[in-house]
Amino acid sequence: MGAHTQSAYRLRFEWGATGAAAIVGGADVAVVVDVLSFTTTLTVAVERGITVYPFRWKDERATAYAAERAAVLATGRSERTGVSLSPVSVRAAEGIERLVLPSPNGSSIAFGLADAGVTVVGASLRNAVAVARWLPDGASVAVVAAGERWPDGSLRPAVEDLWGAGAVVAALVDLGATGLSPEARVAECAFRAVEARLTEELHDCASGRELVEIGFAGDVAVAAEHDACAAVPVLDGEAFVAATARPGEPVSRRWRR
Template sequence: MQLRFEWGPTGAAAVAAPVTVVVDVLSFTTTLTVAVERGMTVYPFGWKDERAATYAAERDAVLARGRSERAGVSLSPASVRAAAGVERLVLPSPNGSAIAFGLAGTGATVVGASLRNASAVARWVAGREVSVVAAGERWPDGSLRPAVEDLWGAGAVIAGLVDRGVTGLTPEARMAERAFRSASLPDDLVACASGQELVEMGFGGDVDIAAEVDASDVVPVLRGDAFEEAR
C-alpha cells in the first residue's frame, strides 16, 4: 500500500483509495469539526447557488450563509460554534465541500480532517489504504491555487500516520509531512495568504480556531450524503 497525497478535485479522482481524507483548513473541514463536535449532521454541497436552498429544504437543514453576510451560520467556524438549535447543516464551499460532495457515492470512505483533528483522523484511518487530498483555493479565473495551510493540514494527518508506523509514502506525501513538521504554528497560519485574507476581512477568530492543533477528537465521516461522527 502507498500513502498518497494530491491537490483539488482532479487530484482526488486521480489518487482514489478506499479511504480519502479531505483537508480544507480555511475553512470547510475546520468548520466541519466544530459542527460535528456540537452534534450537527453536516451535508456538503458544491457551492451556494439556487440549488443549495432546495437541497437544504429537502433535508430539513439550515443552509449556511456566505461568510460576508456576517449573520447566522456560515462557513465561519466561529459562527457554527456560536449557533444554537441547529441539528442539520448544509455547508457549501467551492473547495473542500465540493470535493467531498463529488466523492459521495464513489464507494470511498470520505473523512474530513483539519489541523484541529489531524491526530484523531490518523488514529482512525491507520491500517487502511489512504489518500490525503488538500483542497486548495481558487484563483479568480477558477483555477486551483495550492494553499499552504492545506499542505500543513494534510501533512499533519500524514505525520500522524508515520508516527504510527505507516510506511510507503509517495514523494508527494513525504513532502507534505515535512512541510507540517517544519511549520511554525499558529504564527505561520496567521501570516499565510489565506490567513491574512481572513484577518483583513475581520475573521481573525476563524484563523485562531483553525490553528487549534489537535484540539478535537472528532472524526467526521461521510455516511451517504452527510458527515457524522465516526462510529
C-alpha cells in the first residue's frame, strides 16, 4: 500500500475500515470518530459509568449477545422506545450498567483496529480535547473518520466525522504535537473553519438535517457539545470503558484486545 500508510507521519488520518487498515501499522493508538452518532453516544454512556459493548450487527445476534452479558440492548433510533443509538436516550436512561450498542460503521472499525493490536479510543466533538490530553506525548496516532454508507453500500465521507477527527488533531496541535500528515492537516483545518459556529454547521450538514427531519434535533445538539466531556472511552477486550491511565502506564485492566 506504500504511500497510503502515511507511515512517515506521527499523526495520520483516513476514512472508513479500509482507510483504518491502511494507516494503523506502527501506530500506538487509533482514534475512531463517528459523530452522528456512535461515538457521541459512547461518550455519553461512558461518562455515566456505563460499560459499552459495541456490536457490528442490528439483528437477532445482537439480542443473544446482550443476553449473554446481562446487558441492555440499544434499540433502533426509529423505534423511539427505550435506549437507542440516540445520545439523548442514553442521557435520560437510569439504572443501566452495561449497554450493547449496535453500529455497523463505528463498531466494525473499532474491532478491526483492535485486531491489529493497537489501543482503540472513541472520540467525538464532545471529548476530542480530553482524548488529545490523554494521549502520550510523542505517540503515533491514527485518526479514523467512520463516515456513512450510501444505499449501494459505498462509503459516504460525512463532514461531521471530518470535523470530529479534526477536533482531535487540532487539540493535539494546540498541545504542541507535530508530524501531521497532509491528510491530518486537512482535517484540522476543516474543524478550525467551523469551530466558531459548530452547532449551526452540524445542524445544517446532510447528516444533521437528516436527523432533524426525523425528529432527533436533540441528538445533533448533544453531538455539538464541543469539549463538554472529560471521559476517554478505551476498548478493553470487547467493551469500551473509561480510561484511568495512559497506554503503557500501570493499570488494573488489559488495554489491548
